[in-house]
Amino acid sequence: ETLQIILPYAVGLSIVGLLESLMTATIVDDLTDTTSDKSRECKAQGIANIGVGFLGGMAGCAMIGQSVINIKSGGRGRLSTLVAGTALLLMVVFFEAQVSLIPMAVLVSVMIMVSIGTFNWGSIRDIKKYPITSNLVMISTVIVVVWTHNLAYGVLAGVLLAALFFANRVGHFMYVSSDYQESDDTRNYQVVGQVFFASADKMLAAFDFKEAVSNVVIDLNRAHFWDITAVSALDKAVIKFRREGALVEVRGLNEASETIIDLFSVYDKPEEIDKVLGGH
Structure with missing residues (x-):
């Protein structure tokens, strides 16, 4: 007690x-x-x-x-x-x-x-030169500290805002390019950047699941998977391509991404597929 x-x-x-x-x-x-x-x-x-x-x-x-x-x-x-x-x-x-x-x-x-x-008086003098996200973090931290009289709350608010802004900024650097090989009817997708909760939906939206192709290659050589949201997005992509009749190959995983995908992915586990797609 x-x-x-x-x-x-x-x-x-x-x-x-x-x-x-x-x-x-x-x-x-x-x-x-x-x-x-x-x-x-x-x-x-x-x-x-x-x-x-x-x-x-x-x-x-x-x-x-x-x-x-x-x-x-x-x-x-x-x-x-x-x-x-x-x-x-x-x-x-x-x-x-x-x-x-x-x-x-x-x-x-x-x-x-x-x-x-x-x-640091320069932080006020040069406030127009700083990114708006940095200004929001600074002002929010000051307001929370003054309002609550608690430094811990102010720093916590600043860290959370900075983390959200950083995640949003990094998520914009992820993109997916593709090319088609007519000789073997293969669509190659190259995923580039950091794939996590802020960019997983963007990656998923870049795939064309309605395209009639025999083979799909998802090249992750220049990508890094950070969390289970990213792994879940990859699961959905592979499963949807397979449901459209395409043979899917995932290649180029680095060691860290391969570890998290091996632990949490289900696209090679038939008994878990219905859970990923909501039983549909």
Whole structure:
């Protein structure tokens, strides 16, 4: 019961913590012209937060504001982070009364200046130059974060939109060409591109199932199948051609596509064909 209560909050905190740490690492890399091992940072953060939990402490992550202030104050190495952390610990433990005298307005002004310094103003200035899909992702992410006060929701919305736009764009690069060999009455189809849920229907629509030919060759040498939707489209194409009396040959599969087709295709399994075509 306790786990059910704390799990949603734990997952949310872990996502936000990882995202902020990754963003902080990216900003620090840009400011210092260095390259950080982000995978190592995430692993270290996870291990440290697990250990803190056993000690009754509070989980933490890299902070953009403090990191930027540290860098702009001249800090470049690990010693700077150690000094900053030690100073913060001393202020919280031994100088709590003095720190509490600092007006909230001062802290807010510091964070505002950090925000001004870290914000990419060029993203607004050049917004007309960017693709409309990139602008939609950026604006949607900002709106969701501001509306929900939750960075995880904003990033999730941005990732989902970016994935949808990417799938739609890649799907347009898939095409099917064909040629007819009169000598042996064969129609050759060459499928080129990435075949997945966004382009499977386009591939299927490119086949002429009513053409009266003796042989059909589907050449997949320049195609890649990604999911079961693509496999299902290939199944339907082969089965429909066979129902029209044509001999169908599928050739040119790469290793990855052959693996997924062998696992999920049914065009060579008569007992499964009716299920694919809805029993018709």
